[in-house]
Amino acid sequence: MQSLYAAWTLKHKPTSLAQVVGNKEAIQKFVDWVKSWEKGVPKKRAAFFYGPPGIGKTVTVEAFANDSRMELVEKNASDYRTEDAINRFAGLASQYGSLFGVKRIVLLDELDGLTGTADRGGVKAITDIAKNAQVPIVLIANNAYDPRFSNLRNYCLLIQFKKPPAGEVMKHLRRICESEEIQVEENALKFIAQRSEGDVRSAVNDFQALAQGKRKLIYEDVSWLAYRDRQESIFSVLRMIIYGRTCSSAKRAVDMADVDIDMLFEWIYENAPAHLTDPHDLVRAMDSLSMADVYRGRIRSTRDWSFTRYVIDFMTAGVAMARQNTKASGWIPFKFPQRIQMLSRSKAQRAMQLNIGYKIKRKCHISAVRASKEFLPYLRIIFKNNAEMAAGLAKWLDLDQKMIEHLASSEEKAKAIAELVR
Amino acid sequence: MLRRLDCLSFEMWAEKYRPKALDDMVDQKEIVERLKSFVKSRNVPHCIFAGPPGTGKTTAALCLARDLYGEVYREHIMELNASDERGINVVRETVKTFARVRSIGEIPFKIMILDESDNMTTDAQQALRRTMERYTETCRFILIANYSGKIIEPIQSRCAPFRFTFLPREEHDEYLKHIAEHEHIKLLEDGLDAIFEVCGGDLRKAINTLQAAASLNKPVDAKVVYSIAGRAHPADVQKMIEMAVKGNFLEARKQLRGMIQKYGVAGSDIIRQIHLEIFKVEIPEPLKIKLADVVGEIDYRLVEGADEEVQLSALLARLVEAGYELKKAS
Numbered sequence: 001m002q003s004l005y006a007a008w009t010l011k012h013k014p015t016s017l018a019q020v021v022g023n024k025e026a027i028q029k030f031v032d033w034v035k036s037w038e039k040g041v042p043k044k045r046a047a048f049f050y051g052p053p054g055i056g057k058t059v060t061v062e063a064f065a066n067d068s069r070m071e072l073v074e075k076n077a078s079d080y081r082t083e084d085a086i087n088r089f090a091g092l093a094s095q096y097g098s099l100f101g102v103k104r105i106v107l108l109d110e111l112d113g114l115t116g117t118a119d120r121g122g123v124k125a126i127t128d129i130a131k132n133a134q135v136p137i138v139l140i141a142n143n144a145y146d147p148r149f150s151n152l153r154n155y156c157l158l159i160q161f162k163k164p165p166a167g168e169v170m171k172h173l174r175r176i177c178e179s180e181e182i183q184v185e186e187n188a189l190k191f192i193a194q195r196s197e198g199d200v201r202s203a204v205n206d207f208q209a210l211a212q213g214k215r216k217l218i219y220e221d222v223s224w225l226a227y228r229d230r231q232e233s234i235f236s237v238l239r240m241i242i243y244g245r246t247c248s249s250a251k252r253a254v255d256m257a258d259v260d261i262d263m264l265f266e267w268i269y270e271n272a273p274a275h276l277t278d279p280h281d282l283v284r285a286m287d288s289l290s291m292a293d294v295y296r297g298r299i300r301s302t303r304d305w306s307f308t309r310y311v312i313d314f315m316t317a318g319v320a321m322a323r324q325n326t327k328a329s330g331w332i333p334f335k336f337p338q339r340i341q342m343l344s345r346s347k348a349q350r351a352m353q354l355n356i357g358y359k360i361k362r363k364c365h366i367s368a369v370r371a372s373k374e375f376l377p378y379l380r381i382i383f384k385n386n387a388e389m390a391a392g393l394a395k396w397l398d399l400d401q402k403m404i405e406h407l408a409s410s411e412e413k414a415k416a417i418a419e420l421v422r
Numbered sequence: 423m424l425r426r427l428d429c430l431s432f433e434m435w436a437e438k439y440r441p442k443a444l445d446d447m448v449d450q451k452e453i454v455e456r457l458k459s460f461v462k463s464r465n466v467p468h469c470i471f472a473g474p475p476g477t478g479k480t481t482a483a484l485c486l487a488r489d490l491y492g493e494v495y496r497e498h499i500m501e502l503n504a505s506d507e508r509g510i511n512v513v514r515e516t517v518k519t520f521a522r523v524r525s526i527g528e529i530p531f532k533i534m535i536l537d538e539s540d541n542m543t544t545d546a547q548q549a550l551r552r553t554m555e556r557y558t559e560t561c562r563f564i565l566i567a568n569y570s571g572k573i574i575e576p577i578q579s580r581c582a583p584f585r586f587t588f589l590p591r592e593e594h595d596e597y598l599k600h601i602a603e604h605e606h607i608k609l610l611e612d613g614l615d616a617i618f619e620v621c622g623g624d625l626r627k628a629i630n631t632l633q634a635a636a637s638l639n640k641p642v643d644a645k646v647v648y649s650i651a652g653r654a655h656p657a658d659v660q661k662m663i664e665m666a667v668k669g670n671f672l673e674a675r676k677q678l679r680g681m682i683q684k685y686g687v688a689g690s691d692i693i694r695q696i697h698l699e700i701f702k703v704e705i706p707e708p709l710k711i712k713l714a715d716v717v718g719e720i721d722y723r724l725v726e727g728a729d730e731e732v733q734l735s736a737l738l739a740r741l742v743e744a745g746y747e748l749k750k751a752s
Contacts, residue, residue, distance in 0.1 A: 173693045269732060273671050279746040280673060283739045290736035293729045303545055339731060342683055364437045367505035367538050373686055378634040381653055386637035390431025
């Protein structure tokens with residue numbers, strides 16, 4: 001049973017360099033460097049892998065050791081906290097040659113994990129190891145350019161790992177599909193791969209969460225993830241806008257938003273007033289939003305989309321600059337735009353009103369849109385108060401049962417009117 | 423007991439009492455005279471009928487057509503509504519197909535009535551302009567709009583302009599009295615005053631109000647009219663303003679949202695009431711005129727087609743501020 005629940009990141013971890021996703025250049029640089037050890041100790045005795053998480057830095061070393069049957073001595077930040085501890089481990093690993101005639105490679109992972117005072121001396125100890133190593137040392141961190149590593153860098157061959165493209169991530173996922181015997185729609189796979197933004201580990205984790213125990217995975221199974229992401233990202237976007245300190249930072253929020261401009265407008269319009277409790281701030285914010293809306297109108301009437309930039313100015317920077325007196329205090333939840341929700345809830349009702357509008361249009365030389373606004377309120381009064389007149393009008397306008405019910409607002413009345421129509 | 427329906431015939435009075443011929447039109451005298459001269463000469467130029475709602479623009483177009491073509495006028499005209507036919511392609515194709523086919527009959531052209539044409543996009547108007555030029559021989563256009571300013575200059579310069587105005591009080595009253603008489607309704611003087619006050623000369627609205635009032639089966643006096651108007655447009659603007667002045671913006675906006683979305687109250691109606699209310703509400707006097715400026719600006723934006731809720735809630739924010747100033751002063 002255990003294999004069923006094993007993490008797929010481990011279960012399907014590449015065992016050979018050929019299976020490692022992307023980063024072909026970096027891998028080649030690394031392989032060449034290790035091979036150079038055969039001709040004697042090279043100038044740089046340590047290789048420093050750096051790059052964002054989950055893109056195969058550690059896996060590369062492991063797969064290489066496996067391919068070339070080398071012994072891998074692996075430690076990560078949680079194992080070495082102090083100078084002493086590192087020396088104990090590193091001295092053992094680097095000074096001795098191979099024990100069993102097998103070549104050895106030493107991996108010090110998660111150097112970012114060395115923090116401040118607790119790991120005082122840690123970096124210095126590692127630097128000493130890199131200087132004097134007798135076997136290949138691989139160091140791994142997300143950010144090699146952390147000032148703490150400035151001296152260490154001098155003794156290392158820097159190898160950058162980059163985010164693999166979605167196509168490469170998909171290849172890896174496909175390999176897992178085959179081994180797990182799961183059928184997956186191509187666009188579902190693509191969605192997961194793109195969403196991970198090159199983080200293969202998180203892609204595999206997501207994939208396992210969605211696909212485990214299934215025979216088949218379709219797009220609908222995965223697309224809801226987008227909503228979850230969006231919810232989270234829209235909140236931070238709103239925070240950037242409402243509490244923005246500069247115009248440019250507020251404007252930048254638009255690029256981070258996962259929704260289109262109109263929807264973002266709705267989010268801001270819904271939430272900004274709840275956060276801006278000072279009346280003057282509120283006025284400035286609402287003025288800005290109303291100006292953004294004016295520019296939306298100008299886009300509509302001219303069909304010139306370049307006006308969008310002013311819409312963005314007013315809805316982001318304008319709102320950010322509105323906040324002059326309100327302090328960021330307490331926690332106010334962000335709400336989904338209520339009027340969008342209301343609109344979708346009343347959709348059926350509005351459709352009915354428009355249908356009646358079309359009936360009126362046929363008789364009264366007026367657009368259905370206008371008819372539903374200008375005639376409907378009066379028809380409602382008539383249908384409520386005067387069954388005879390209502391029946392006559394229903395007949396004249398050729399209204400159906402549903403429309404009569406809608407206008408009469410009570411079932412009894414609708415029945416009475418329908419009776420008369422017949 | 424209820425009467426059998428066969429003996430009842432009810433129509434919307436706004437339609438039932440629509441004049442059928444130019445001679446029947448009581449108002450817009452100058453316009454009617456000019457239109458009559460078109461009929462006499464059997465020739466009609468492209469026209470723009472501009473003016474507020476309920477002043478007889480569509481009626482004039484239909485009367486002109488009937489006078490020109492006789493009872494079979496429907497075969498020679500087409501009515502198209504820009505509000506309903508949003509797609510520019512629909513407008514383009516339908517208009518073109520209609521315009522290019524020659525009319526059979528004594529008069530060599532047809533008439534295309536484009537209602538609410540100020541709702542057409544600039545693109546659609548450009549397309550229309552070309553169609554108008556190309557098929558002038560076979561088709562004449564009557565563009566109907568509330569605001570002629572929203573019609574592009576090249577079209578305006580090709581059309582004879584007609585500016586419709588609200589009916590004067592006497593003609594408004596005469597019209598409603600005529601209907602009341604025919605429908606055997608008791609319409610009282612103060613009822614008539616109330617209708618004029620509520621509808622402001624918009625005859626369609628006035629007739630609809632009268633018919634709804636008549637459905638209550640009692641004499642139509644001011645009280646009845648106000649109750650009808652209140653129920654037709656349950657815009658509790660006063661309450662909304664109070665809410666805002668007290669500082670509760672979110673609640674006021676929620677009310678506004680309800681009015682617009684649930685009851686379909688037009689933004690222009692709400693703003694008219696707000697304009698009346700701001701002079702009554704208790705806020706610092708000098709602020710009132712400042713607010714009037716904002717109201718006017720927002721009224722204008724709504725005419726231009728801006729988002730009603732967004733614009734009006736910007737106004738609500740101003741009221742919140744005004745209420746705050748009042749509190750500070752006292």
